[in-house]
Amino acid sequence: MATWRMRVIGGLLLLLMVGMCSPVCVEVLSGTEAVQGQNMTLLCISCMQREEVYAVTNVEWYYEPSNGNRSLIYEYNEGKPREHMSQFKGRLMWIGSKDLQDVSLVLQNVTLMDSGRFICNVNRTLHFEQHQHYTTSNVEIFLTVSKIQKEDFTSVLSEIMMYILLAFLTLWLLIEVVYCYRKISKAEEVTQESVTDYLAIPSENKESCQVPVEEQ
Known part of the structure; x- marks a missing residue:
């Protein structure tokens, strides 16, 4: 009982410390299992190493089915989101953060045909006083869609x-x-x-x- 109380107190103190500090970017893996007819969050977080540096961020989302034909389905360029013609047209919703460290999408009304690999490509241009620095990061999500929700063990x-x-x-x-x-x-x-x-x-x-x- 004492150990459990210490854990609870420690967790509350940790939450308090996190709340008092500045927000910290944490790269979290996306889920990979979706249910037919429901919405699925395609999570893509790419943290900046130098938040105080001005940066221009461009995001590209690709989809690759089992046959291997990759296609561009969504992009966020110069502050403007753009949805490309694909099987996901009208079902993709941008939920990225203002600082563009979180560049996630929500895939609405998932179908069985949506199974495949999603690639999140983040390109940044960091503007320093004397030069510019380019960085690229990629997040891959292997999505599996089922008719019914699987029981989590x-x-x-x-x-x-x-x-x-x-x-x-x-x-x-x-x-x-x-x-x-x-x-x-x-x-x-x-x-x-x-x-x-x-x-x-x-x-x-x-x-x-x-x-x-x-x-x-």
């Missing part, structure tokens, strides 16, 4: 553990209730027996007799 295991814990707590509570009930009943029986014995003693002997009381 971790979530299933967590749910099973939760039910086991609830069953154990219920059994423990039931045992405690039965134990307390029997203890109270026993105490009442002892008290009743003591009172009965006391009443059975002749009145002339009651003054020198004390009703025994069981120590709890």
Whole structure:
């Protein structure tokens, strides 16, 4: 219990420290499994090494099906998003951040035909005082689309553990209730027996007799 409390306190302190500090870019991997008919976030985060340097960022999204014919489906150039003609036309939504470190897309109404490889290509031009520096980063997402959502083993295991814990707590509570009930009943029986014995003693002997009381 003490360890669990220390972890909770430590987590709260960490969140507080993160909130007090300036935002930090963290490159997180995108999900790779989508469900037919739902929306899928194609996550692409490319952090800048020097945030204080002025940079021009251009983003290109490509799609490559199993046959290997890669095509440009979306680009963000000079602050203007542009959706190219493809099977995704009208279903791609830009959700990138203002600093263009997050350049993700949302693929709406996913179909089984959307399975394949998505490539996020980020090109940056860093403008220093004396020169310009070019950087390129690529993120690949191998998307698999299924008709129904697959069960996550971790979530299933967590749910099973939760039910086991609830069953154990219920059994423990039931045992405690039965134990307390029997203890109270026993105490009442002892008290009743003591009172009965006391009443059975002749009145002339009651003054020198004390009703025994069981120590709890």
